[in-house]
Amino acid sequence: MTTSVLVVDDSALMRRAIKAILTDTGEFEVDTARNGADALERLDRIHPDVVTLDVNMPEMDGLTCLAKIMEHRPTPVVMVSSLTERSALVTLEALELGAVDYVAKPGGTVSLNIDEVSGELVEKVRAAATARLGGPDGSPRAALPTKASPKALPTKRSPMRQTDLVLIGSSTGGPQLLAQLLPQLPADLGAPVVVAQHIPASFTAALARRLDDACPLRVHEVDRIMTMERGCVYLGRGSADVVVARRTDGLIVKSVPSGADYRWHPSVDRLVASARRHLDPARLVCVLLTGMGDDGAAEMAEVHRAGGRTIAESEETAVVWGMPGELARRHGADAVLPSYAIADRLADWVRSSGRET
Numbered sequence: 233m234t235t236s237v238l239v240v241d242d243s244a245l246m247r248r249a250i251k252a253i254l255t256d257t258g259e260f261e262v263d264t265a266r267n268g269a270d271a272l273e274r275l276d277r278i279h280p281d282v283v284t285l286d287v288n289m290p291e292m293d294g295l296t297c298l299a300k301i302m303e304h305r306p307t308p309v310v311m312v313s314s315l316t317e318r319s320a321l322v323t324l325e326a327l328e329l330g331a332v333d334y335v336a337k338p339g340g341t342v343s344l345n346i347d348e349v350s351g352e353l354v355e356k357v358r359a360a361a362t363a364r365l366g367g368p369d370g371s372p373r374a375a376l377p378t379k380a381s382p383k384a385l386p387t388k389r390s391p392m393r394q395t396d397l398v399l400i401g402s403s404t405g406g407p408q409l410l411a412q413l414l415p416q417l418p419a420d421l422g423a424p425v426v427v428a429q430h431i432p433a434s435f436t437a438a439l440a441r442r443l444d445d446a447c448p449l450r451v452h453e454v455d456r457i458m459t460m461e462r463g464c465v466y467l468g469r470g471s472a473d474v475v476v477a478r479r480t481d482g483l484i485v486k487s488v489p490s491g492a493d494y495r496w497h498p499s500v501d502r503l504v505a506s507a508r509r510h511l512d513p514a515r516l517v518c519v520l521l522t523g524m525g526d527d528g529a530a531e532m533a534e535v536h537r538a539g540g541r542t543i544a545e546s547e548e549t550a551v552v553w554g555m556p557g558e559l560a561r562r563h564g565a566d567a568v569l570p571s572y573a574i575a576d577r578l579a580d581w582v583r584s585s586g587r588e589t
Contacts, residue, residue: 234261235361238280240271240297241312242289246346250284250312253350254357268292268300275305282360284353285331287313287322295326302330308360310353312337320435324442327408332360332551336432359404359524363551395423395582396515397460397476397483397507401500401532403430403523405551407439409571411446413521414465416575419448422582423517424460426485426507428498430523431470440467457486468498475506483510500528500555504535514539517581519574520565521545523555533564541581544568 237260239250247264254260263278265271269292271283283301287294294311301307311334313323323334333356338348346353398421402409406429417425431439436453443465444451451465452458454474458466460483468474469487473494477484490497500520507516508531518532522545536542544556544565549572559565567577 235259235282235358236261236263236278236280237357238263238265238271238274238278238283240265240268240283240289240294241286242267243286246286246312249346250353253346253353257354259354260357268294268297271297272300272304275301275307279305280307282357283307283309284335284357285309285311285326287311287319287326295322295329298326298329298331306330306365308332308363308365310335310356310360315432315434317434317438320432320438323435324407324438328411330365332356332363332365333404336434355524356404359552359554363404364549394515395517396511398423398425398517398519398578398582399500399504399507399532400425400427400519400521401429401503401523401528401555402427402521403496403525403527403552403555405522406430409521409545409551410439410443412571413575414443414449414451415446417447417449417579419463421449421579422462424462424483424485425449425465426454426460426468426474426476426503427465428468428474428500428503428528429470430496430498430527433469433471436467436470443467454485454487457484459484468503471497473502474498475503476510477506478510494527496525496527501531504528504531508535508538516540517542517578519543519545519578520556520559521571521574522550522552524552525554526558528555529558529562529564532559533562536564536566541566543574543577545574546570 241247251262254262265274309331311326311331313319314337335353440453449465454466466485472487513535520528532542542565544559546568547553549570
């Protein structure tokens with residue numbers, strides 16, 4: 233069964249290039265629209281499974297078009313954005329409005345260079361076709377339920393454990409979920425937090441600033457070697473990997489060139505593996521959030537087996553239940569929780585360090 237896709241872009245060259253990439257797979261039936269108004273008319277007529285939407289368009293820009301799509305006929309949308317700081321800010325706004333994911337256009341002649349991200353485009357459109365748009369209560373994904381989250385259940389793991397570090401991995405749907413989860417963590421959280429979110433380098437600084445403005449914790453982009461402190465979140469720089477190491481003055485986190493052995497960057501598996509080398513896994517708390525593929529599942533399952541505590545986001549709230557679903561299938565999760573319950577459980581586990589749980 234083919235997936236129907238509506239490609240929206242004011243550039244005829246870009247429309248043809250994206251259409252060719254998708255149709256050549258044999259998986260997609262593709263229609264095109266030249267601007268936002270044209271897209272809305274076609275949306276009502278052809279009812280596509282997925283929309284790819286250019287960020288910058290005349291007459292009706294991508295954000296305005298996206299808002300109207302989500303209001304009148306909610307459909308999974310993949311934003312197509314250039315690698316500029318302004319486009320990064322607009323793309324993050326689009327994710328908050330309900331877009332599922334984004335593809336960053338390379339520079340240069342778009343009709344030629346879009347081929348550089350053809351594989352990523354196909355995978356993200358494929359994943360978007362299966363994405364969950366709303367929360368478990370039918371609300372928009374950007375809004376959290378107001379009900380209290382369940383408290384952590386008793387665990388049989390060893391008592392009197394200090395939590396040295398919290399590790400979070402996410403991909404598709406991750407930026408908007410991080411914007412929900414991190415502001416719920418207390419400013420006095422007893423361990424630093426490191427986040428590996430699959431994202432381009434040009435987007436990371438903008439995301440870190442937005443999260444820092446919203447969080448009681450301080451949020452830093454990892455753009456240099458940084459000594460980790462409690463009460464801080466360290467967001468791995470995009471298009472590279474983020475790793476943990478130890479020096480005489482304590483734990484550090486740093487950005488390193490992306491490893492060829494890892495498919496997505498920053499790699500969650502590489503981050504967790506580095507933490508396991510320098511810390512007792514029993515003193516780690518790991519969280520695997522929404523995302524396609526399986527990045528992070530193998531290494532977090534090893535943390536679980538070594539006595540650490542792990543959380544996988546549940547299928548009911550995940551935009552794409554690939555990464556957390558794989559952790560659950562590997563029996564590597566202490567808890568499988570909806571997004572709105574994760575922050576309380578994580579904070580409870582860290583607070584419980586030093587007393588029997």
